[in-house]
Amino acid sequence: MYRFSLGAARLAALFCVLAGVALPSLATAEYLGATATGVSREFNPAISVNALLLGRVADYVVDRAYNGVDLQEAEIQLTSIVDPYWKANLVLAIHPGHEHIDDDGHGHGGYTGDVEVAYVDGINLPRGLALRLGKDYLPFGKHAPLHTHQFPFVDAPAAVRTFLGDHTLAEVGARLGHSLPMPWYSDLDVYGVDGKSAIFAADSRNLAYGARWTNVFDLSAEATLEIGGSWLRGPLAADYLLTEEYAAEALAGDLDIWGADLTFKWISASRSRGPALTVAGEVILPRPEQGAQKPLGWYAYAQYRFARNWWFGLGAGAADRDLPAHDREQEHDPTEDEHHDHSALWRWNNVREYKANFTWTPSEFSAVRFEAARYDDQVGGLDEWLLSLQLNFTIGSHPAHLY
Amino acid sequence: MRKLLLEIALATALLAGIAPAGAADRLQVVCTLTDLGWIAEQVGGEDVEVNVLCPGEYDPHFLPARPSLARALARADLLCYNGLELEVGWLPVLLDKARNPSVRPGRPGHLDCTEAIAGILEVPDQPLSRAQGDVHPHGNPHYLLDPRNGLAVARLMAARMGALLPEAAGRFAGRAEALAAELVPRIDAWQEVAAPLRRHPLVHHTKQWEYLADWLGLELLGAVEHRPGISPSPRHVDDLIDRARRAGVRTLIAAPWNHLDVARRAAERMHAELVILPAAVGSIPEATDYPAMFDVILARLRATVPQE
Numbered sequence: 001m002y003r004f005s006l007g008a009a010r011l012a013a014l015f016c017v018l019a020g021v022a023l024p025s026l027a028t029a030e031y032l033g034a035t036a037t038g039v040s041r042e043f044n045p046a047i048s049v050n051a052l053l054l055g056r057v058a059d060y061v062v063d064r065a066y067n068g069v070d071l072q073e074a075e076i077q078l079t080s081i082v083d084p085y086w087k088a089n090l091v092l093a094i095h096p097g098h099e100h101i102d103d104d105g106h107g108h109g110g111y112t113g114d115v116e117v118a119y120v121d122g123i124n125l126p127r128g129l130a131l132r133l134g135k136d137y138l139p140f141g142k143h144a145p146l147h148t149h150q151f152p153f154v155d156a157p158a159a160v161r162t163f164l165g166d167h168t169l170a171e172v173g174a175r176l177g178h179s180l181p182m183p184w185y186s187d188l189d190v191y192g193v194d195g196k197s198a199i200f201a202a203d204s205r206n207l208a209y210g211a212r213w214t215n216v217f218d219l220s221a222e223a224t225l226e227i228g229g230s231w232l233r234g235p236l237a238a239d240y241l242l243t244e245e246y247a248a249e250a251l252a253g254d255l256d257i258w259g260a261d262l263t264f265k266w267i268s269a270s271r272s273r274g275p276a277l278t279v280a281g282e283v284i285l286p287r288p289e290q291g292a293q294k295p296l297g298w299y300a301y302a303q304y305r306f307a308r309n310w311w312f313g314l315g316a317g318a319a320d321r322d323l324p325a326h327d328r329e330q331e332h333d334p335t336e337d338e339h340h341d342h343s344a345l346w347r348w349n350n351v352r353e354y355k356a357n358f359t360w361t362p363s364e365f366s367a368v369r370f371e372a373a374r375y376d377d378q379v380g381g382l383d384e385w386l387l388s389l390q391l392n393f394t395i396g397s398h399p400a401h402l403y
Numbered sequence: 404m405r406k407l408l409l410e411i412a413l414a415t416a417l418l419a420g421i422a423p424a425g426a427a428d429r430l431q432v433v434c435t436l437t438d439l440g441w442i443a444e445q446v447g448g449e450d451v452e453v454n455v456l457c458p459g460e461y462d463p464h465f466l467p468a469r470p471s472l473a474r475a476l477a478r479a480d481l482l483c484y485n486g487l488e489l490e491v492g493w494l495p496v497l498l499d500k501a502r503n504p505s506v507r508p509g510r511p512g513h514l515d516c517t518e519a520i521a522g523i524l525e526v527p528d529q530p531l532s533r534a535q536g537d538v539h540p541h542g543n544p545h546y547l548l549d550p551r552n553g554l555a556v557a558r559l560m561a562a563r564m565g566a567l568l569p570e571a572a573g574r575f576a577g578r579a580e581a582l583a584a585e586l587v588p589r590i591d592a593w594q595e596v597a598a599p600l601r602r603h604p605l606v607h608h609t610k611q612w613e614y615l616a617d618w619l620g621l622e623l624l625g626a627v628e629h630r631p632g633i634s635p636s637p638r639h640v641d642d643l644i645d646r647a648r649r650a651g652v653r654t655l656i657a658a659p660w661n662h663l664d665v666a667r668r669a670a671e672r673m674h675a676e677l678v679i680l681p682a683a684v685g686s687i688p689e690a691t692d693y694p695a696m697f698d699v700i701l702a703r704l705r706a707t708v709p710q711e
Contacts, residue, residue: 087499124504125504126504128503130502177502179474179502184471185471185473185474216469218469218471221458224469224470265467269460270659270660271462271662272465272660272661273465308634308662309634362634363536363633364632395533399495400493400496401496402468403467403468403469
């Protein structure tokens with residue numbers, strides 16, 4: 001509904017137009033005449049662009065669409081105060097379309113765009129209430145709400161891609177939040193959304209809804225432990241679990257997804273951008289209303305800043321659809337699935353993943369990451385090595401990231 | 404089970420929503436920096452309760468925005484911050500998380516202490532770009548390293564606290580003037596201590612000491628990390644060392660949170676002494692309060708030049 005397609009020329013033109021909007025040197029003269037001309041940039045939103053360039057070598061065909069060098073994603077973000085009551089955020093994302101993959105495994109089709117985020121936050125609400133209206137990532141777990149340039153690894157964990165979608169949990173709706181009166185930081189968010197994600201039935205008129213409970217404990221001034229719980233319920237997509245059984249029954253039932261996550265963070269106070277460690281893990285449990293299938297997904301990783309400009313990361317994870325025996329016997333090639341694109345669900349059956357990367361961050365506004373990843377499918381007998389080199393850069397006034 | 408969990412969660416949220424906010428007798432003041440926190444305590448006395456977000460030992464550019472910090476902001480009547488984008492990496496996040504309209508921009512409870520500063524240094528007069536590093540586009544934010552600016556901030560705080568708690572306005576103003584009466588003679592004394600330093604140029608690790616130098620009349624020859632937030636290039640360091648040797652630099656000053664291994668190597672090569680100076684109250688144990696911070700700074704700098 002929100003997607004648009006761009007050729008390379010149009011993409012360049014769009015960047016030029018946005019850069020022109022942001023040029024401050026032209027603004028001063030126009031301030032002086034704004035009363036008469038009506039042209040002023042005084043209240044323009046903060047504008048930033050983040051882009052991810054990705055070079056990738058894969059030894060199997062699953063990611064052949066990315067075998068080569070491409071723009072992984074570009075996000076254009078606009079943030080501003082609307083009036084005394086609302087603060088607005090808009091993120092337009094552009095990524096390879098891969099509408100057609102030729103015999104050599106190269107993707108064609110230019111770029112597609114998406115309104116990833118478009119919401120307002122109430123900034124004048126009483127009693128510590130938070131209200132968000134519009135389109136945003138659902139607060140399910142720790143990884144699903146992240147933008148691509150915030151990922152600890154080049155790709156989202158297999159568990160997230162399989163059961164939540166790479167970038168699909170962006171939904172239109174309302175979210176209400178409140179801090180609970182606990183001795184520690186405790187925050188509860190509840191939401192109701194339209195339910196257009198790949199995990200939900202496309203033709204259902206039912207809403208999806210859920211909640212997240214976040215608890216952060218200060219272990220010291222330098223260390224915190226976060227424990228979170230998430231729950232999401234909505235109409236089950238017919239192909240969510242890839243079985244004939246569910247394809248037949250899905251429209252009659254809902255899908256519950258439960259999640260739990262644990263994050264330890266330590267950031268040394270001894271030096272600016274000094275040693276820092278993050279250890280995190282998350283479990284995702286999809287539970288269809290009908291049937292006995294009990295899929296399980298999890299991931300865990302550690303990131304360590306061992307020098308001012310260098311990070312090292314290690315990660316592992318798994319996603320098991322818990323397929324019935326007759327489905328397990330049929331080898332499934334994920335590349336043949338029509339949903340194999342940037343934003344849809346991953347089609348592996350029972351996959352294990354292992355990742356390691358080094359990231360060089362010469363400033364807060366750019367990073368270069370080298371990563372090796374290994375995927376093994378326990379059911380289909382498929383496996384894949386991925387080597388990635390990613391450049392991440394940000395220009396403009398980009399809002400600070402959450403802790 | 405699912406329904407039970409949902410009911411518990413919703414009931415808890417409802418109770419939290421209708422619970423009284425907890426009326427406090429004293430003005431709840433949150434300061435971003437320890438220097439500001441000390442000034443707020445002096446001005447506010449027993450009429451205020453002060454919380455500080457950034458511990459003294461942290462570089463205020465890079466404070467991790469722990470969610471627990473937002474809890475203090477959620478209860479605050481007054482937020483006092485340094486401004487000039489010193490806290491831009493974490494204060495906006497905490498303000499959003501705190502969900503306290505009283506301290507949002509434009510409200511009386513939102514105080515940018517830059518308002519008190521008459522002479523902001525290094526306001527760019529050329530177009531900026533990130534090629535210059537993580538520069539502050541509205542000027543150098545480290546004005547609290549000039550104690551005269553600390554006094555100006557104290558008077559500004561007194562006025563704002565008085566506006567928020569009119570019955571104590573007289574006491575706030577009186578305490579600000581008492582602080583001035585205590586600090587002005589000490590400022591004169593620190594300036595006298597610094598007099599011999601004016602003949603000895605300094606090298607600094609990061610651009611942070613300009614207000615201190617401006618106040619005391621010190622010469623800063625250059626910064627090892629000349630582009631804020633960016634590791635210095637070998638060519639720049641070589642050039643700086645060459646200039647420092649020719650100028651007879653004896654001292655390289657750095658904050659405790661700087662990358663001191665880089666500073667130490669540069670100091671050795673320029674045959675200078677590396678001197679760690681407290682850049683904030685609490686950044687080293689001896690800097691127990693704002694005047695003590697300047698006592699330590701002046702004592703350590705004075706020790707680098709021969710007695711006359």
